[in-house]
Amino acid sequence: MKTISLQEISTALKVSKSTISYVLNGRGDEKRISINTQQMIEEYAKAHNYKPNPLARSLIVGKSNMIGFVLPNIADFFFARITRSIEKKAMQSGYEVVFSSTGEDKEREEKSIQSMLDRNVDGLIIASTQKNEKDILRLTQNKFPMVLIDRKYPDISTNFVGLNNIGGITMLVEHLINMGRKKIGFVSLNMDLLTLNERLNSYEETMKRNGCEVKKGFIQQLEYNHTDNDMERIIKIMLSKSIGVEGLIFSTQFLAADGIRALNKMNIKVPTDMAVVSYGHKNDFDLFKVPLTAIDFPVEEIGEKAVDILLENMKDINMKKEEFYFNTELIVRESCGSH
């Protein structure tokens, strides 16, 4: 499985390694290598399928033509799609992508980042656990090319691309209100992520602004690894006489699917007994028993934009930090009643 090396071409052609290296890197003219020698080298290299060893190359030039992507979980459809778009976009500029899932674990995130730095990645895209302030700070201070996506550190100024959460939630709340629901519950995860907090805050503010009280019990937060039972339990609470929620906002598409599953099981009619909306979209929401009204957002675009900014940052270490927020779109279906 070994390929031919510069040394071998050198002895075969009786030309120094330097000459060969210069020629194959397109610096032959600049280095005034004769056209004959250049041709000879190029032909031999092609004939023997010479490929420079990227390790040796990287070791010396300190670059690798790779960008690293650190993400929570590659099996999460949201991140898988972003990964693909990053991969595509990076490839167009001649970069390869290495990725690593952290499983929302801080230590794993630290390890992944270190490992990528050790491997000389030229830049990093990070969907952080948001528990790793130390590394993010270190990277920014060292002016290492980096862009955060989806997850952000409020106290650190970095490149960032994410979603306009506030706009999205506002649309959901107001859609529910327009459909005649005033008592609206909010189901989220009890993870301390800025995106989720923004969604929660936006929910509360929009409710207030529209004169809807956010009663105790309206807001429910589940564990990341919740069970179907957990979901049923909190829905039961929100449906109780004293709370009496008539509309539900799920703060992620996964929660929404789990929620619908629970409602089905509990025989609660959507939208008659309960209107439902989802922040975040899944491909098959339109095929559900009651097609689900949801906020959709551009996913591939997040990855592409991140690569764009990263490439800029790699060219200009001192560039001004860039933040980009994608707007979301409300897709109205039938889960809040017909209009």
Added chain:
Amino acid sequence: MKTISLQEISTALKVSKSTISYVLNGRGDEKRISINTQQMIEEYAKAHNYKPNPLARSLIVGKSNMIGFVLPNIADFFFARITRSIEKKAMQSGYEVVFSSTGEDKEREEKSIQSMLDRNVDGLIIASTQKNEKDILRLTQNKFPMVLIDRKYPDISTNFVGLNNIGGITMLVEHLINMGRKKIGFVSLNMDLLTLNERLNSYEETMKRNGCEVKKGFIQQLEYNHTDNDMERIIKIMLSKSIGVEGLIFSTQFLAADGIRALNKMNIKVPTDMAVVSYGHKNDFDLFKVPLTAIDFPVEEIGEKAVDILLENMKDINMKKEEFYFNTELIVRESCGSH
């Protein structure tokens, strides 16, 4: 972003690089380095957070502690889940994973494989395009540790882990027959993949075995990048008087979802007018308007098994080739009627 090197420790501690290398690789005792020196080195290394440069290391030892995974598309949920399980399992043995999507393109697969070899991966897991016989042959001939998953080359003996397609399709056909449907159509993709061919063949055989004729028009194959219209068109064909299909098998979960979408749009009642089953499962099939009967299979397990075999193969270059097929499970819901 630079870390400390052996050289720097060497000058700081006035001890040769070799000694340090031996100690930090746990060969201190073997090399009879005094306990004092060992401690000194270890403390200094820890204090200065020394991390051996994997590039330099890999360049010389020819290994990288990485395994490569070449797959069609990381945004395909099936492969994303497998990737995650490979990543997890590999990490348990101290390996990292690099992956690359081929987009079902032969050249890209060749490039990805070469790039991974150039980066000294210690082994490869490949879900091939099945158009790259050359590389697979080259790898096997060079005894490079490798296991193919999902996609197989009939003429090359390799490690392989995949699905028992025949068993799965048999279950689907016979379920439909048990539900009173005799005229069963089969919708697949016109890609030349062994898995898909196995499914098709199994469909034909099972039909025959059960005395059901496979009429012209029963089998429809769509492009990989088909549109909703394409799907509606072929369903229309199969529903036509002369063909009159009363049950449909979709050979992948994505086709199934697209098919259901088309049936809904065309106002065809499932299961009354058309029974539907899917080979392959999606998380939300149970939430569909008519919950979908489908074949489910262990996905994460495919990745885990692949890593198991790969690690074995990496230990023993000459090991006997291993093939492993996971059995599938029929999940009966309502899309073929009640029982």
Added chain:
DNA sequence: CACTATTGCTCAAACGTTTGAGCATTTAGC
């Protein structure tokens, strides 16, 4: 005391590149 063993290291080559400095040889200019 002479010899061997043991202890505790060091040396230098190797992996496959890149790259600034330099060195013959030829050609040009006067």
Added chain:
DNA sequence: GCTAAATGCTCAAACGTTTGAGCAATAGTG
């Protein structure tokens, strides 16, 4: 015919490791 410039390369260090061979100093043995 002499100097200067141009031509066409080569040298060797560097990147940060690993590793077999070897060497000086001390300890042990008879």
